[in-house]
Amino acid sequence: MDTNILEVKKVNKTYSGIQVLHDVEFDLKRGETHAMVGENGAGKSTLIKILAGVVTPDDGSEIYWDGKLISRMTPEKAIELGLAVIYQDISMFPNLTIAENICKGKHTEFFVNFKKMKETAQKALDFMGVDLNLNQKLGEISVGKQQLVAIARAITFEAQVIVMDEPTAALSSSEVKMLYRIIDSLKEQGVSIIYISHKLEEVFTVADRITVLRDGHKIHTGDASGFTNESLINMMVGRELRFIPMHNEEGDSDEVLFEVKDLVNPPMVNGVSFQVRRNEVLGITGLVGAGRSETAQTVFGLMKQQSGEVYIHGQEVHIKDTNDAIGKGICYLPEDRRTQGLFAQQNMTWNMTAVTLHKQLSGKLLDSRKELATTEKYIKSIDIRPALPGINARNLSGGNAQKVLFGRWMNADPKVLIVDEPTAGVDVGAKAEIHKILRNMAKEGVAVVLISSDLSEVLAVSDRILVMREGKIVHEVKTDEATQEAILEKGLMG
Amino acid sequence: MKNILKSKGRELLLAAVILIIGIIVTTITPAFFxxxxxxxxxxxxxxxxxxxxxxxxxxxxxxxxxxxxxIFAVCNMICAAFVKATGGTQSVLAIIIAMAVGCCLGLFNGLLVAKLNIPAIVVTLGSMNIMRGAIYYLTDGAWIDGLTGPFVKVASRRILGVQEAVWIWVAVIIITYFILYRTRVGRNVLAVGGNVEAATRVGISKTKTYLFAFGYLGALVGLGGALSAAKLKIAQPSNGIGYEMQLIAAAVIGGTEFSGGVASIAGTVLGVLLLGVIDNALVLAKVPVYWQDLATGIIIVLAVASDALKFIISQNRRRAG
Structure with a gap:
């Protein structure tokens, strides 16, 4: 009984030159609940995707199932072996009934046998002790209940290993209790569970063992009873600062450049207020789903606000849409540069001047010489490589693509610049350069708001830090008085 | 030179194919060249x-x-009716009316697509039938023929030995080039087509951009309808059936990407000419008319498949690299 159902060794993964997993080892005993914890970007999701066969690891990585080496894991292979992943954004069929969702792919006869299907589905629900109407469409029930259906599906397929990625994110507290009970009965059946969660109290409730990941390294694996709240947080954030601190050298100012008052845009933004003063970089951190990006997007006019006030240099502004926001000096560097920022089919110059075409005119027509001059100016001032204005945007590395987007917004003469995860998927050197850009812009009188999940980045670059949780600001601290542990505790536990 | 080959490869290939077809046909019927x-x-x-x-x-x-x-049929009929009523004396006004009507119909399509978020193919499938039905109803299926006056010379009158319709085409090509590459609205067309998420985030209005593109198409179709009335001196409500396929084919063969964001004016011109030359060649070679559709179909498939192939190869290269 003491064999490992699943074990991985020397798992490495590199995405376009950036290594996100370094020699990670992980093992899972039969019938245990093994929690995996770490900050955003620690590599949890990538590891799970590798286990599920969705992502191929680098050569030399080893995956063992029941002691046997699996040479090449594919999604089909993983299902065949008995590994079921319940993703955060559940990948099921809202247009089909609950019974059909539970049994999809289970019965392979040519004609669908509805009776048999319902029996199978009911059996799984009975085992879980959950009461649901099998004929209801999946899309008509709450996201929490859908999560339970996903678990029922895993049971139907007799999964040996069930991976739960943030399973309680959408559950009510009674449903969470139900989940704990289901996990217990699954364990009795010898099913192993990999449990991923940000909520530490949950982790301590369900887990037999805990593995901590940080920056793609496995930090520690041990019995849950051997951890305390503090020791777990310490391992998650690490001790050393990874960035050179760059704080405001001009001294504190009382002049408020940008202010948001009681911004409401449910369900993600529930009364957010903050100020940005001269010379200051304001950091906003918190978990994914805490409402940080939604706050930024509401200010920027991408989402309609329900209520709230926005002031620039003391003047109240009303933002109709993004074009209006840009005109009034609010600029937003989006979270996902590939899907929300870059025009991949166009070249660097085209991307750089996309918001400032009014500056590139000769008479009524666009002047390619002016565009080229603008691009060359930023290639020089923020060191974009390769220094080819005509290079296609899709051929730029992450860091340089991000610098092009910075150039785009710098040229728009922003009064307020909100940057959302500006260094995600960027190598360390470019991260430091992006930090320098932010600092310089703050010095030049721009109100800079840095949204980031990377705590050491927030601590290194910003002067004041806000922690968001469930659409509200739950903690505010000056950086020199802040510690990673305290911030993390506020963000995770409230 | 290498750069030109790389960036204009599609256009050069089309030109070469047109030339080769020309040479082959010339050996059969020397009249071709x-x-x-x-x-x-x-x-x-x-x-x-x-x-x-x-x-x-x-x-x-x-x-x-x-x-x-x-849209073509509606503009064609309205233009012909106006010409008939005025005796063909108001050539410019007749063309402007046709273009304005076409533009309005295009704007209507664009508004539905942008505001209701319905796929364009569904919206225009509906409006196609509405407009066709309306024009049959209003005209009772009757033709308007016997157009006279200065208007009927508009398309066929020669300047420097070339018909005026060809010069108008050249003008449209030049104007479109300037719009697409030298104005902000043209940039918006490329931006919204390439990445609508990113476009919204740089302050570009999707609605306005769609309205422009559909309106522009409508106006040019109206222009086509007017020129057709002038060229043929007759208009009929069944005109223009099947044009959508030829127009889409010409653009796609020319390298305009169906997924948006990439346009080729030269490619579109060559696409039209390729389809035209093949038709012409088949006629000269006395091949039955049914083969023309077949030939058009094969060329579309080849053009699209070559794109898909190029994409797959580049993906594999990226994965390997």
Whole structure:
């Protein structure tokens, strides 16, 4: 009984030159609940995707199932072996009934046998002790209940290993209790569970063992009873600062450049207020789903606000849409540069001047010489490589693509610049350069708001830090008085 | 030189194919490469060429308009009715009316696509039938023929030995080039088509951009309808059926990407000419008319498949690298 159902060794993964997993080892005993914890970007999701066969690891990585080496894991292979992943954004069929969702792919006869299907589905629900109407469409029930259906599906397929990625994110507290009970009965059946969660109290409730990941390294694996709240947080954030601190050298100012008052845009933004003063970089951190990006997007006019006030240099502004926001000096560097920022089919110059075409005119027509001059100016001032204005945007590395987007917004003469995860998927050197850009812009009188999940980045670059949780600001601290542990505790536990 | 080959590869290939077909046909019928036949090919394809430029604009926004045949018929009939009533004396006004009507119909399509978020193919499938039905109802299916006056010379009058319709096509090509590459609205068309998420985030209005593209197409189809009335001196409510396929084919063969964001004006012109030359060659070679559709179909499949192939190869290269 003491064999490992699943074990991985020397798992490495590199995405376009950036290594996100370094020699990670992980093992899972039969019938245990093994929690995996770490900050955003620690590599949890990538590891799970590798286990599920969705992502191929680098050569030399080893995956063992029941002691046997699996040479090449594919999604089909993983299902065949008995590994079921319940993703955060559940990948099921809202247009089909609950019974059909539970049994999809289970019965392979040519004609669908509805009776048999319902029996199978009911059996799984009975085992879980959950009461649901099998004929209801999946899309008509709450996201929490859908999560339970996903678990029922895993049971139907007799999964040996069930991976739960943030399973309680959408559950009510009674449903969470139900989940704990289901996990217990699954364990009795010898099913192993990999449990991923940000909520530490949950982790301590369900887990037999805990593995901590940080920056793609496995930090520690041990019995849950051997951890305390503090020791777990310490391992998650690490001790050393990874960035050179760059704080405001001009001294504190009382002049408020940008202010948001009681911004409401449910369900993600529930009364957010903050100020940005001269010379200051304001950091906003918190978990994914805490409402940080939604706050930024509401200010920027991408989402309609329900209520709230926005002031620039003391003047109240009303933002109709993004074009209006840009005109009034609010600029937003989006979270996902590939899907929300870059025009991949166009070249660097085209991307750089996309918001400032009014500056590139000769008479009524666009002047390619002016565009080229603008691009060359930023290639020089923020060191974009390769220094080819005509290079296609899709051929730029992450860091340089991000610098092009910075150039785009710098040229728009922003009064307020909100940057959302500006260094995600960027190598360390470019991260430091992006930090320098932010600092310089703050010095030049721009109100800079840095949204980031990377705590050491927030601590290194910003002067004041806000922690968001469930659409509200739950903690505010000056950086020199802040510690990673305290911030993390506020963000995770409230 | 290498750069030109790389960036204009599609256009050069099309030109080469047109030339090769020309040479083959010349061995059968020496008439093909005569000045008269070349101008007649240009003249014969000018109206399609003008409308294909408009279709390219809509496809570049990652949309499509399959109601063009019906817009064409409506504009064609209204223009002919006006010419009939005025005795063909108001040539310019007749063309402007046709373009304005076409533009309004295009704007209507664009508004539905942008505001209701319905796929363009569904919206225009509906409007195609509405417009066709309306024009049959209003005209009772009757033709308008016997058009006279200065208007009927508009398309066929020669300047420097070339028909005016061809010159209008050239003008449309030049104007479109300036719009697409030298104005902000043209940039918006490419931006919205390439990445609508990113476009919204740089302050570009999707609605306005769609309206422009559909309106532009409508106006050019209206222009085509007017020129057709002038050229043929007759208009009938069944005109333009099947045009959508030819126009889409010309743009796609020319390298305009159906997924949006990439336009090729030269490619669209060559696409129209390729389809025209093949038709012309098959006629000269006395091949039955049914083969023309087959040939058009094969070329579309080849053009699209070569794109897909290029994409797959580049993906594999990226994965390996």
């Amino acid at each position: 005569s000045v008269i036949n070349i101008t007649s090919i240009l003249y014969g394809n000018a109206i399609m060429g003008i409308m294909a430029i408009g279709m390219m604009m809509v496809i570049t926004t990652a949309n499509v308009d399959i109601s063009v045949g019906s």
